[in-house]
Amino acid sequence: DQQVKQNSPSLSVQEGRISILNCDYTNSMFDYFLWYKKYPAEGPTFLISISSIKDKNEDGRFTVFLNKSAKHLSLHIVPSQPGDSAVYFCAASGGANNLFFGTGTRLTVIP
C-alpha cells in the first residue's frame, strides 16, 4: 500500500527555469512532510520540510507547498541549475517514528 505517491518518474527542465515536483499522499494522519535529494551511490540528503500547520515553506531556491484538502504537496526549484539534477523523494510521517517515502522523481536540468 503506497501511502505516498510520486506519479512522475522523470522531469526535464531547462537551466534557469522553474522545476515543479509533485507528491500525493493518502493518509490524513500525516502531519510532517519532507523532500530529500539523492545522487547515485549516495544517501538521501534532506532539503526542506513543512509541518501540516503551514501551507508554504521557503528556503532559498526551494519552496514547498502543502494543500491538505487535496493531500498534495509540491517542491518548486527556481531557478533550476544543472547541479540540481538528481532523484527527489517526497516523504511523510504522522506522529510515528518512521517516514513513508514516494518512489522518487528523476530531475534533469538541461544546461
Added chain:
Amino acid sequence: NAGVMQNPRHLVRRRGQEARLRCSPMKGHSHVYWYRQLPEEGLKFMVYLQKENIIDESGMPKERFSAEFPKEGPSILRIQQVVRGDSAAYFCASSPLAGSDNQPQHFGDGTRLSIL
C-alpha cells in the same frame, strides 16, 4: 565527517551466509532508523532504535532480520541465512529527537548488499 557513517559500503554474500551492516549516527543523535531500498522503489522503513532499545520494528521481516543499538558502538542490522531477495541498498538515518517532534532524519550513504 560528522555525518551518519555506514559500513561497509558494499557487501557481497552467498546464499545462506550472514550479513552485518553497521551504522554510526551523527554526533549528538541518539535515534537510529534503518530503511531498505529495492531497485526502482522508494525507501521502506524497517526499524527504529534508541540506545539499547528497539522502539518500533514494524517494518522488519519476522524471520532472519534483527537489529541492535548497544550502549557502546554502532547500530547493527543483521540478516541471517541471506537469500537473493535480500539484495538491496540498506540506509541508516539518525535524528536528535524522536520523529514525532518533527526533526528531519539524516541519512548515511548506505550499504549495497549483493547476494550471489
